[in-house]
Structures are given as C-alpha cells and as structure tokens.
Amino acid sequence: MLEASHVYFHQAADVLELPKHLRGILLAPFRVIKVVVVTEGDDGKLKHHHGFRVQHNRARGPMKGGLRYHPTVDEEESTALANLMTWKTAVVDVPFGGAKGGIDCDPHQLSEKELDNITRTFVGQVQDVIGPTLDIPAPDLNSNAKVMGWIMDEYSKFAGFSPAVVTGKPLHLFGAEGREEATGRGVMVVLEEALKDQKRSFEGLTVALQGFGNVGSFAARLMAEKGAKIVAVGDHAGGVSNAEGLAIDSLLDWARRHGTVNEFPGGDAFKSDDVLTWDADVLIPAALGNVLTGDNASDVRAKIIVEAANGPTTPEADHIFKQRGILVIPDILANAGGVTASYFEWAQNIQQFRWELDRSRAELTRIMQKAYRAVAEISRRYQVDLRTAAFVLGIRRVGEAAISRRCYTEVNHLSAL
Ligand SMILES: NC(=O)C1=CN([C@@H]2O[C@H](COP(=O)(O)OP(=O)(O)OC[C@H]3O[C@@H](n4cnc5c(N)ncnc54)[C@H](O)[C@@H]3O)[C@@H](O)[C@H]2O)C=CC1
Numbered sequence: 237m238l239e240a241s242h243v244y245f246h247q248a249a250d251v252l253e254l255p256k257h258l259r260g261i262l263l264a265p266f267r268v269i270k271v272v273v274v275t276e277g278d279d280g281k282l283k284h285h286h287g288f289r290v291q292h293n294r295a296r297g298p299m300k301g302g303l304r305y306h307p308t309v310d311e312e313e314s315t316a317l318a319n320l321m322t323w324k325t326a327v328v329d330v331p332f333g334g335a336k337g338g339i340d341c342d343p344h345q346l347s348e349k350e351l352d353n354i355t356r357t358f359v360g361q362v363q364d365v366i367g368p369t370l371d372i373p374a375p376d377l378n379s380n381a382k383v384m385g386w387i388m389d390e391y392s393k394f395a396g397f398s399p400a401v402v403t404g405k406p407l408h409l410f411g412a413e414g415r416e417e418a419t420g421r422g423v424m425v426v427l428e429e430a431l432k433d434q435k436r437s438f439e440g441l442t443v444a445l446q447g448f449g450n451v452g453s454f455a456a457r458l459m460a461e462k463g464a465k466i467v468a469v470g471d472h473a474g475g476v477s478n479a480e481g482l483a484i485d486s487l488l489d490w491a492r493r494h495g496t497v498n499e500f501p502g503g504d505a506f507k508s509d510d511v512l513t514w515d516a517d518v519l520i521p522a523a524l525g526n527v528l529t530g531d532n533a534s535d536v537r538a539k540i541i542v543e544a545a546n547g548p549t550t551p552e553a554d555h556i557f558k559q560r561g562i563l564v565i566p567d568i569l570a571n572a573g574g575v576t577a578s579y580f581e582w583a584q585n586i587q588q589f590r591w592e593l594d595r596s597r598a599e600l601t602r603i604m605q606k607a608y609r610a611v612a613e614i615s616r617r618y619q620v621d622l623r624t625a626a627f628v629l630g631i632r633r634v635g636e637a638a639i640s641r642r643c644y645t646e647v648n649h650l651s652a653l
C-alpha cells in the first residue's frame with residue numbers, strides 16, 4: 237500500500253513538475269511512533285500488541301486520521317494511510333494535516349474489558365504527541381464511537397477535560413450529529429456528482445458493495461433511498477445477493493444482530509470475494525486495502541468504482557481500469573466525508589457549541605460537491621484520471637502551505653530522497 241501511495245503521488249507530482257527535493261519533503265513522514273502495548277488479559281496472563289501512530293504532515297494544521305484495530309496493522313500500512321490522509325484533508329480543504337495509526341489486535345477475539353485496557357494503555361503511551369492542536373484520532377476499521385469515548389476519557393486524565401482530542405465520539409460524549417453516517421453520505425454525494433456528469437441518476441442503478449460496516453452500510457442505505465438497487469453485499473464472513481435489490485433496512489438489522497451479512501434470508505448466498513466482480517453498474521469497495529489487483533481487475537464488470545475503503549486499488553489494477561475505460565473515484569475524494577464531519581465535530585468541541593443534524597448534512601454535501609467539482613475540473617484541464625487530479629489538488633495545497641511556512645526545514649535531512 238505504501239508503494240501504491242508513492243506511485244500515485246509521483247503521477248501527480250509529474251503533472252505538477254515538482255522538483256525531486258520537494259517530492260522527498262512531502263513524502264517523508266514528520267514522525268513515526270511505535271509502542272509495545274502490554275496489558276493483562278481476562279485470563280490473568282500478559283498480552284502484548286504493537287501500536288503505531290504515523291504523523292505524516294502538519295503543514296495545514298493538526299494531524300488527523302483514524303485508528304485501526306486489525307491484525308495486519310503495521311508501520312508500513314500506517315505510513316501509507318497517514319500519507320493518504322494528508323492529501324485527503326487538503327482535497328476537501330479542512331484545516332488539518334494527515335496521520336493514521338492502529339493496533340495489531342483482533343477486537344473479535346477480545347472482550348470489551350480487554351479492548352478498553354489495550355486502548356487506554358496505548359493512549360497513555362502516545363498522550364504527549366496527540367491532542368486537539370497536535371494530532372486528533374478518529375474511528376477506522378474495527379474501531380468505533382465507544383472506543384473514541386475511551387480515548388477521550390483516558391487522554392483527559394493527563395490533559396484535563398478534552399473532547400476535541402478525538403472525533404467520532406458518542407453523541408452523549410460531545411460527538412457530532414452526522415459524523416457516524418458522514419463517510420457513507422460523502423460516498424453517495426460524490427457518486428451522485430459523477431452520475432450527473434454522465435447525465436444519469438441513482439434511479440435503477442445497480443450497486444455491489446464489499447464491506448457493510450460503518451461506511452458500507454450508510455452508503456448502501458443512502459443510495460437505496462435515492463433509487464439505487466443494492467444487488468450484492470460481501471463482508472468478512474460471506475456474501476448475499478438479490479437481483480431485485482436487497483432490503484437494506486432488514487439487512488442492516490440482520491448484520492447488527494449477527495455481526496455479518498452472511499446467511500441473510502432475503503437473498504442468495506455467495507463467496508464473499510465474488511462481490512468484486514459482480515455484474516453491477518457500480519462497485520464500492522468499503523472494507524480492506526489492496527483488494528483490486530492485477531489478478532482480478534480484468535474481471536471487474538462495473539463501469540464505475542467508488543473507493544470508499546482506503547487504498548483498495550493497486551497501481552496495476554488502476555492501469556487496467558484506465559485502459560478499460562472504468563471510472564475510478566479515488567479514496568482521497570470518495571471517503572473524505574468522514575474527516576470532513578470530524579472537522580465539524582472538532583470545531584464544535586473547541587467552541588463548546590453544537591450543530592443540528594440538518595446543518596451538518598448541508599455543510600457536508602456542499603464541501604463534497606465542491607471537492608468533486610474541483611477534482612473533475614483538474615481532470616479535464618490536465619487530461620488525467622480523477623485519482624491523479626485529486627492528488628494534484630491535495631499536493632498543491634499542502635506544498636503551498638509547507639513552502640509558505642518553511643515547514644520543509646523540519647525534514648531537511650531527508651532531502652536526498
Ligand atoms: N469509518 C470512517 O469514517 C472511515 C473509514 N474509511 C475506510 O473505510 C473502510 C471501512 O471502514 P469502516 O466501515 O469504518 O470499518 P468497519 O469495521 O465498520 O467495517 C468493516 C467492514 O469490512 C468487512 N470486512 C472485513 N474484512 C473483510 C474481508 N476480508 N473481506 C470482505 N469484507 C471484509 C467487515 O465485515 C465489515 O463489514 C476502511 O478501509 C477504512 O479505512 C475511510 C474513511 C473514513
């Protein structure tokens with residue numbers, strides 16, 4: 237994933253004719269934090285996990301990005317995802333830099349008490365490098381509002397009551413109306429804009445989705461409300477399809493109760509990975525990275541791919557999609573609704589003021605539409621795909637801020653890159 241994020245960066249840097257030394261400065265992470273998280277399990281035995289926080293760039297503001305709980309979390313993945321956060325926050329023009337991190341644990345194998353313990357131990361280890369004006373974590377794969385509440389509570393023991401240290405919190409702990417649905421809503425909004433460019437709408441559009449967690453489930457519900465037919469959904473345990481469109485509210489209820497879409501009675505079962513090559517107008521990967529590769533890209537049947545997940549497409553697959561005329565709406569645009577609503581939450585926490593849901597939705601829609609239009613305009617002007625255009629926009633904004641602030645002096649020793 238790190239290699240892919242660099243390939244995409246250089247494609248855009250070529251368009252911008254960025255000199256080599258600036259590329260090195262912009263690609264190098266500001267700081268990489270690695271800790272060993274030792275906790276006592278429910279069985280009384282010591283357990284250890286590895287925790288990571290990569291703070292990539294702070295030219296445009298405090299660093300921002302999710303905290304992921306998954307066995308595959310490591311320094312390289314966190315670095316790639318932190319890097320993407322830097323361009324993403326710039327694409328939607330929110331006043332943040334980029335960071336990302338996680339812990340290499342599997343929450344499905346842990347009790348709530350064990351997960352709470354691991355989270356709080358990690359927060360204790362990074363508390364001096366996170367904070368409302370430094371680095372603000374948020375939910376990501378396998379982490380959620382409850383975990384964000386624990387982070388706020390633990391950090392507040394060190395720094396005093398600090399709701400703005402983390403976003404995606406529960407509403408009763410100064411979370412924001414609209415944050416939970418925001419990434420899925422942003423996915424729906426950018427797809428709607430792309431469809432308008434093709435003089436189409438959601439009515440009758442068929443959609444296949446990989447992942448039915450926070451992002452996938454909200455995206456599915458909002459698209460279905462607009463008239464789309466969600467014909468296939470796959471997750472970690474299986475897949476379910478219905479050519480007439482799955483009943484999304486019933487599927488949501490089933491997934492909430494069973495932890496998976498598998499065996500949902502309102503459709504036919506299939507092998508989870510088959511969702512990627514499903515016969516649908518639109519494919520939305522909303523789970524893990526690197527799922528669309530040189531091995532399966534030629535078999536993808538959708539004509540539009542919306543990257544709700546981070547880094548789902550390898551450069552090899554991206555090249556094949558370009559050759560096949562498949563439109564890819566890239567992650568740093570498509571899933572930027574989450575960090576945009578996180579910005580709303582952070583701003584509300586700092587002002588000790590709360591917005592109504594309608595305001596949050598309206599502001600989110602406005603920002604996502606504006607970002608899509610800016611990216612589409614660059615794509616037309618430079619005759620490049622939407623991914624390259626989004627990177628051009630992000631890199632230009634970050635580069636301008638870094639040069640104006642002379643941030644590059646911090647990473648002079650890396651100028652040989
Ligand atoms: N939560 C957020 O606000 C944001 C999330 N994202 C990205 O969206 C993606 C999904 O995140 P969330 O929905 O928050 O996570 P989640 O933990 O709520 O849901 C993850 C979904 O992926 C499925 N999944 C896991 N392993 C799988 C596998 N091997 N094959 C198929 N499906 C699998 C799970 O079953 C679940 O349905 C991640 O790539 C994340 O980085 C991006 C921007 C913001």
Ligand SMILES: O=C(O)CCC(=O)C(=O)O
Nearest residue numbers: 300301302374574575578
């Ligand atoms: O809401 C946030 O701050 C970050 C969300 C995130 O991790 C992402 O956009 O990938």
